[in-house]
Amino acid sequence: MEDAARLLQLVINGAAGGCIYGVIALGFVLIYKASEMINFAQGDLMMLGGFVAFSLIAGMGLNYWVGAALAIAIMAVFGFLLDSVVLRRVIGQPQFAVIMLTLGLGFIFRAAAGISFGYGSVTFVTPFTNKVENFGDIAIGQDSLSIVFGTVVLCAVLYAFFSKTRIGIAMQAASQNQLAAYCMGIPVRTIFSLIWGISAAASAVAGILLAPSTVLDVNMGFLGFKAFAAAVLGGFGSIPGALVGGVVIGIVEQLAGYYLPAGFQDVTWNSMLLLVLIVRPQGLFAETQRKKV
Amino acid sequence: MLQQLKTTYTQDISLFANRNAVISYAVLILALLLVPAVLGEFYVGELGGVFIFAIAGVGLMLLTGYTGLVNLGQAAFLGIGAYTNAVLMTKGVPFIFTLPLAGLVSALFGVLLAIPTMRMTGFYLAIATLAFGSIIGTVFQKWTSVTGGFDGFAVPTPSIFGFPIEGTNGVYYLSLLVLIFVIWLAINILRSPVGRAMVAIRDSEISAQSMGINLSLYKTISFATSSGITGLAGALFAHYVRFLAPDSFDILLSIQFVTIIFVGGLGSLHGAIFGAMFVRLLPQFIAIVRDDLPFGIGRMPGLEPSLFGLVLVLVILFEPLGMHGRWLKIKAWLKDFPLHRRSGIRRQKTYARSERLR
Numbered sequence: 001m002e003d004a005a006r007l008l009q010l011v012i013n014g015a016a017g018g019c020i021y022g023v024i025a026l027g028f029v030l031i032y033k034a035s036e037m038i039n040f041a042q043g044d045l046m047m048l049g050g051f052v053a054f055s056l057i058a059g060m061g062l063n064y065w066v067g068a069a070l071a072i073a074i075m076a077v078f079g080f081l082l083d084s085v086v087l088r089r090v091i092g093q094p095q096f097a098v099i100m101l102t103l104g105l106g107f108i109f110r111a112a113a114g115i116s117f118g119y120g121s122v123t124f125v126t127p128f129t130n131k132v133e134n135f136g137d138i139a140i141g142q143d144s145l146s147i148v149f150g151t152v153v154l155c156a157v158l159y160a161f162f163s164k165t166r167i168g169i170a171m172q173a174a175s176q177n178q179l180a181a182y183c184m185g186i187p188v189r190t191i192f193s194l195i196w197g198i199s200a201a202a203s204a205v206a207g208i209l210l211a212p213s214t215v216l217d218v219n220m221g222f223l224g225f226k227a228f229a230a231a232v233l234g235g236f237g238s239i240p241g242a243l244v245g246g247v248v249i250g251i252v253e254q255l256a257g258y259y260l261p262a263g264f265q266d267v268t269w270n271s272m273l274l275l276v277l278i279v280r281p282q283g284l285f286a287e288t289q290r291k292k293v
Numbered sequence: 294m295l296q297q298l299k300t301t302y303t304q305d306i307s308l309f310a311n312r313n314a315v316i317s318y319a320v321l322i323l324a325l326l327l328v329p330a331v332l333g334e335f336y337v338g339e340l341g342g343v344f345i346f347a348i349a350g351v352g353l354m355l356l357t358g359y360t361g362l363v364n365l366g367q368a369a370f371l372g373i374g375a376y377t378n379a380v381l382m383t384k385g386v387p388f389i390f391t392l393p394l395a396g397l398v399s400a401l402f403g404v405l406l407a408i409p410t411m412r413m414t415g416f417y418l419a420i421a422t423l424a425f426g427s428i429i430g431t432v433f434q435k436w437t438s439v440t441g442g443f444d445g446f447a448v449p450t451p452s453i454f455g456f457p458i459e460g461t462n463g464v465y466y467l468s469l470l471v472l473i474f475v476i477w478l479a480i481n482i483l484r485s486p487v488g489r490a491m492v493a494i495r496d497s498e499i500s501a502q503s504m505g506i507n508l509s510l511y512k513t514i515s516f517a518t519s520s521g522i523t524g525l526a527g528a529l530f531a532h533y534v535r536f537l538a539p540d541s542f543d544i545l546l547s548i549q550f551v552t553i554i555f556v557g558g559l560g561s562l563h564g565a566i567f568g569a570m571f572v573r574l575l576p577q578f579i580a581i582v583r584d585d586l587p588f589g590i591g592r593m594p595g596l597e598p599s600l601f602g603l604v605l606v607l608v609i610l611f612e613p614l615g616m617h618g619r620w621l622k623i624k625a626w627l628k629d630f631p632l633h634r635r636s637g638i639r640r641q642k643t644y645a646r647s648e649r650l651r
Binding site (some may be wrong): 029038086089090093094095096097099100103104105106107108110111112114119218222224225228229232236263264266267270271273274276278 | 357361363409411413417418419420421423424425427428431434435466545551552554555595596598599601602603604605606610613643
């Protein structure tokens with residue numbers, strides 16, 4: 001019984017951590033679906049989002065909810081500007097130029113955060129910090145619950161946005177066929193910048209959700225590489241796939257951390273990633289497509 | 294770029310562009326040979342580091358610059374070369390065997406990586422190589438019986454035919470020799486059918502395939518030579534640092550290698566050298582001018598990585614051909630000094646290849 005409870009505990013904690021990966025992966029997938037760009041700085045956007053929330057809530061003493069909403073809005077504007085000022089210029093360059101560009105941007109974000117917030121780790125008090133709910137044998141922290149709940153809400157909002165609003169449908173159209181969308185009068189470039197804004201906002205949500213359960217530090221952006229694994233696992237063009245992939249990676253990581261010797265956590269998800277890329281490069285959830293010549 | 298008028302077919306595959314090039318390279322090599330006699334030990338050591346990174350840069354340039362395959366796990370090959378060399382030397386194998394063996398073992402691992410990643414392109418390849426590099430990095434840290442774990446690994450002093458290669462000067466000359474050999478090898482590969490096939494694959498896989506180029510064979514060759522050359526650099530790196538720490542072969546080092554070829558200029562061997570100079574000398578330059586900068590900029594923490602990132606971003610945005618491309622433009626400007634026109638430089642148009650079905 002105790003083993004079963006512990007296993008369940010690990011799975012739930014893993015799923016909560018995995019939701020974070022899933023949300024970051026969602027940011028990748030949104031950008032990739034729209035513009036075929038890969039944003040290697042997505043994890044660093046999450047870090048920036050966390051730090052903006054930190055400076056609003058702990059630094060300026062705002063209410064948690066107001067501060068969080070403001071941080072998400074600031075990051076959305078930042079993402080929009082990032083695309084319209086910087087990324088716009090490399091359209092047409094080979095894909096790895098974009099990869100290197102976003103890697104370089106990640107370095108700059110990290111340094112900027114380090115200069116303005118210091119290289120130590122910081123933390124701020126949230127309504128969920130250090131509170132535990134008991135379900136029979138299992139104790140679940142409110143921080144984990146808030147992560148799962150926040151992810152579900154974010155997905156519902158995004159789903160409603162993409163399927164119900166005019167601009168969301170325009171975004172779907174632009175990512176399906178740019179030229180046709182252009183001909184129908186959709187401002188494709190603005191749409192792409194908006195998608196970057198949404199993606200950065202999603203990363204900020206991830207950073208804020210992560211804040212109660214861990215400390216913020218400048219190098220937390222490297223978490224983004226795990227989100228890559230999540231996105232690849234789900235097939236890089238599928239939003240539900242990214243979330244499921246994130247949860248799978250999170251659970252595997254927790255189990256590996258418990259049952260395997262220390263330090264092999266990274267090996268497990270890396271080998272999973274390689275295995276998926278080798279055996280099923282289109283991901284676990286995407287439909288098979290072949291490119292025509 | 295400025296085109297040279299060629300009158301015979303042999304000119305197209307000659308080792309040097311013209312007689313002036315022969316003379317200037319000879320002068321350069323002579324000057325580099327004399328460096329230890331003129332400059333202090335610090336500068337000789339730094340130049341040795343530049344040579345080692347340039348070797349690895351040439352290796353990666355063959356793969357990324359000429360075959361168009363990204364590798365974000367190149368540091369793993371450097372580590373494999375370094376540990377192969379060091380471990381074999383402690384077993385008593387002489388250095389003249391361990392150096393090529395380090396290259397061979399790395400090349401073998403390159404083939405191992407090439408086989409599963411054969412069909413991947415673009416960012417899938419980038420992610421797969423990233424994962425590979427991370428796994429190998431963890432192996433270095435956990436395989437304590439061989440690598441010594443976090444205690445590190447003291448590398449024995451190499452000797453060739455009884456002459457010990459000691460100190461900064463020894464590593465300097467050895468690296469210079471290997472660098473010249475590697476560049477010569479790379480030029481020869483590039484003007485052979487293998488190199489032409491690589492360039493064809495870079496420019497369009499589909500058209501290369503329809504011209505009868507065996508994609509998997511040439512991609513594997515490219516991976517093997519690239520990682521083999523990087524393994525040689527790793528063997529030298531082991532002697533350069535003298536004490537191997539398993540966590541030095543991480544993702545940041547891999548990103549540095551990719552920075553070398555991007556900042557230097559994709560698709561040119563000069564670029565690999567320029568890039569290595571940039572990556573190795575920028576930190577030293579910052580250290581030297583640190584105290585003279587106004588407003589305490591020099592004492593800001595994290596100045597170095599942010600400058601790396603900034604330069605990388607600026608190069609990709611404004612000079613996709615890198616330092617080498619800028620150098621060619623400056624040369625062209627000097628050549629027709631008062632009459633220079635911007636349109637005189639042939640501009641290369643690049644297109645992103647869509648992975649979509651349209």
